[in-house]
Amino acid sequence: MKLLFITLFAIPFLWAQPQNENHIPYIETSAEADSLVVPDEIYLSIELRESDERKNVSVEQLEKRLLETLLELKIDIEKQLKLADLSSNIKNYFLRRKDIKKSKRFELKVFDASTAGLVLAALEENGVSNVRLAKTDYSKLEELKLQLLGEAVIKAKAQANAMAEPLGQKVEKALFISDNIHSGFVGYRQNTLEEVVIAYEMNMKEVAVPEIQFKPQKIQVNVKVRFRLNN
Numbered sequence: 001m002k003l004l005f006i007t008l009f010a011i012p013f014l015w016a017q018p019q020n021e022n023h024i025p026y027i028e029t030s031a032e033a034d035s036l037v038v039p040d041e042i043y044l045s046i047e048l049r050e051s052d053e054r055k056n057v058s059v060e061q062l063e064k065r066l067l068e069t070l071l072e073l074k075i076d077i078e079k080q081l082k083l084a085d086l087s088s089n090i091k092n093y094f095l096r097r098k099d100i101k102k103s104k105r106f107e108l109k110v111f112d113a114s115t116a117g118l119v120l121a122a123l124e125e126n127g128v129s130n131v132r133l134a135k136t137d138y139s140k141l142e143e144l145k146l147q148l149l150g151e152a153v154i155k156a157k158a159q160a161n162a163m164a165e166p167l168g169q170k171v172e173k174a175l176f177i178s179d180n181i182h183s184g185f186v187g188y189r190q191n192t193l194e195e196v197v198i199a200y201e202m203n204m205k206e207v208a209v210p211e212i213q214f215k216p217q218k219i220q221v222n223v224k225v226r227f228r229l230n231n
Contacts (some may be wrong), residue, residue: 039136
């Protein structure tokens, strides 16, 4: 009988506790903040293939052209250029034994679209034409998201104050905060350069330099905040 009494006594106590929390006056609102960004990390895939040259230019000669061209453009090849792949056509070696086609693929990192255009034109002029856009990124993405979250929370509080003021109440501390939606930077992935916005300035005496322009992408965050109201 003693055990039964204790159980019955505890049930009303546990039931009453959430009831008191539900009677806290509050106001809930959501807000969003967004910003447009363009890529500041552009990765170009540059492939050197012997089979592309009719005059039997070796991969080593093509690589020399590549490095000289990039140095002329003041590009830090130690930091911005890396070897991505090295291969040879082994099948041709066994069939012909005289024709081994080698290839090398590099990845070049530049920081703006205009530099990418200059690289494309200069390499084309020097016989290196297998260049494509590998991917793009935005280096300050996480920093921007945190900034937008702060702006969204401030906006949510302003909305809560605007709704509470006509009722003669004031917004107090937050009871609950949630970031509901993150629309992040996707970037371009494995597209050809022609799929990006490009404008060519044709000049018969000079090599045409493509003006590459990346379409801005929207970064958006959405927050939901529950504020306590004074009585």
